[in-house]
Amino acid sequence: MYKIILPTRYLLKRRVTYLAVAAVALCVFTVVVVMTVMNGLVGEFKGKNHDFVGDCIVGTDSLVGFAYYPDFLSKLREQDFVLAAAPVAKGFGLLTQPGTGQNIGVEIMGIEPASFCRATQFAQTLYYHKDNPGAAFTPTYDPALAGCVVGIDMVAGTRDSLGRYHHDPESPRIELMITCFPLTAKGALAKAGTDLVNTKTFHYSDDSHTGLVKVDSRMIYVPFDSAQKLFGMAGPNPRASAIHVKFAEGVPLKTGVEKIAKMWDSFVATHKNETYAYLLKNATVQTWLDYRRSSIAPMEKEQTMLILLFAMLGIITVFIIFVVFYMIISHKSKDIGILKSVGVSRGAVVQLFLTFAALVGIVGAGIGAAAGCAFLIKINDMEDWLFEHFGWQLWDRTVYAIGDIPNNIEPDVLAIIIASAILAALLGALLPTARAARQQPVEVLQVSQL
């Protein structure tokens, strides 16, 4: 029983113990807050990428695209494990707003709204056509006009300083001219002379807010067939840049992608003697994670760096606890001598001080975790208050595509942090405890030691 009574009294009555508890609490608080925000940002960013491209992409980075996609698309749509498949034509062009004399380079994505909205979460990114994404390219002000969807950050003046986007109740009438260089299947310019480019005028029908800065700031969505014509992909052997696939509910990503990869290999083999078979070799089958790897990897690297930094913080905490315990145990050497003189074993002394360390860890981690959770729950309110009163923001919302600061506490992450903190406390106490256990009673009970 003394193994419970004594550690509890040491915890409550020794002020130096408060230092150790505070060190653990502070560390846990910091880690809980930063990891939750960082995990939230990474998770949110991954989610947005997943929403944007679907589960699996059969495609090529070549501006030429690949042929025979309608056949493969039909095969995909016959599969039980495929919920939806949508062809996409991608390329680059010049966007001009008539009358302004200004133009900018943009990415153009040709999509079939109905199928693309089934394969991805594109419908959710729209404003005026959210409930009717099939008509995304139909301007509300004149359904007869050819419409286009514009990345939300390309529409000037829609975002305020808090990062909120504002829309007029009626879609604005904006005319946009898109110019592209059409390419042949061999990658050469499809046209010659003065008529080198394809130009088509579209009208703003909606905007898309994916939450991905690079996409929202330079992407124009046009009808699939219009994009094919602009890029030179239309004709008797039409080409597409990619097919975006969404798997049926419950199909594991890896399994689905492996099945499609097999289908694609077989498809390539059956078309090996076709005229444009060489284009099929450029296409790959990838998971959404691999497809968006170049965007996601830097953020994951930042997350890894952050974890490493916090591991160092953990080492510092262990060291602080070590120092505190060294002090406590040095002051408690008399107690160890007394305990041993009444027959307490070395193991029991170790248990006693490790119980003490565990209590420090549990109390510190509990306080830190509670404070961290409370802080996270109020983090957005606090930031709003700071912005309203002092104009201070964690992120400039006019620059970063971040809405609220992520504050969704993951129970498993919280559990790992708490367990690590308790483990750190035990580790920090281990050496001084082992030293205490080795002490002979007579070493500490002699008059000269008092």
Next chain:
Amino acid sequence: MNEILTASGIYKSYKMGQTKIEVLKGLDLTVQKGRFIAIVGASGSGKSTLLHILGALDEPDDGSVQFEGKRLDKFRAKQLNRFRNKMVGFVFQFYHLLDELNVLENVALPAMAQCSSFGWLKRRNQAKKHAKRLLERLGLAERTNHKPYQLSGGERQRVAIARALMNEPKLLLVDEPTGNLDSETGNGILNVLEELNNNGQTIVMVTHDETIAQRAHSVIRLADGKIV
């Protein structure tokens, strides 16, 4: 056999810097059951060292101690812990009470040490009753919930005696029990020890004070590391 403790050829030395100080030089001692023995000697003569060796708190460099015919140096760690817990009770000059525990808990500590937390839950009522009886016997019935710092020197020493008696040890080892007390309080402590001895408790006490030593049945004088 009436001998409870036998020490044969005990040698003990300490190192102080480069110097080796020989404290005990081949000391022999026998303690009979039920006796009250005082070991006297000048400061630094090795009295406390001898007491620690007799109670297995320290080991001799050479020689052996036998308790009821069993050599302490042959004991394993577990047996030594049991020996310190059950067979001997220590009373130190500086009381050595645990500041975090109250008087009752300090007295009950040897009983707590011999059982697990669950075992203690079973035994605690009985142990606490026994601890209270000891405290009553030593005139500390009103002090059970006090902390050591709230007690006088004499009271602390009586708590230390009660703790030493908690597991009803066969041998009580007492180190300068009155060294920190005024003569009246010290006399009270000696009365307690005498009463215990009258009830059959074997006691070995070390002191530098001849007057105090005279309260024992026999006095052993220690000089130059040997009994003279």
